[in-house]
Amino acid sequence: MTKIKAEFAQGIEVRPSGIDGKGCFATAPFRKGRKIAELTGERIARVEAARRMRGRERLHICAIDTYWGIDGSRGGNGTQYVNHSCEPNSFVRIVRGHIIIFALRDISPGEEITLDYVESYHPDTKRCRCGAPKCRGTINLKLK
Template structure:
């Protein structure tokens, strides 16, 4: 998928910093963009995360499986600016290890593209550290956090 075919662009968002907006109508089920970036191990992702915690910028690490994380901040594309919402209009789909965002419904021009980050966490994580993932997306179904419902250690 080339950048030219993208129907989205990054702009200032009402949710957080930059967001990604639809510039050409997207239909339900359509593949919108691939989530790309440097593929690193989960250990490396932890290391980079701690390093970047001290900076103001928001980091976007996409968890593929227990061994692989995509660091969208390195060699990433516009997908790294997509904000979280508990009421998403697209979802991440794993196609043999490559991650694509697919529309859950028709999305009109001007709408902000959002997906449910479902960030992985562990029951051993410090609750204070997890507070940075509080969600204020404003959706009626907002669960108050960008974290996945179940900790990694309990996920199958």
């Protein structure tokens, strides 16, 4: 079966974001601590992730562990558009090899869903434009 149109996970939609490009927005309320959606996509190894990253401005790859990652640009359900924020309203937890996004606080319909990427495949120099009062200036959290 060939998918013609991307299908979004329940309770979310993708539309232009004030943070960067497209964003993932809630269409339903999510209570604090509840699951929002699984971050789906193609499961790829680290070397493949590095290959796909080359020369790309926007990445839709999220790490599961030090070896595996999920590339949401293939088979993603809309969650690949969740933007980074230094003051996010959601967080991810790896549950038996699956990346699950949970609400960090109550989220209302219309709000953009954001995550702190902490350590993404983006270069450490990539600037953050999340606009949060406590924005740290870069997408990756530099520990040094």
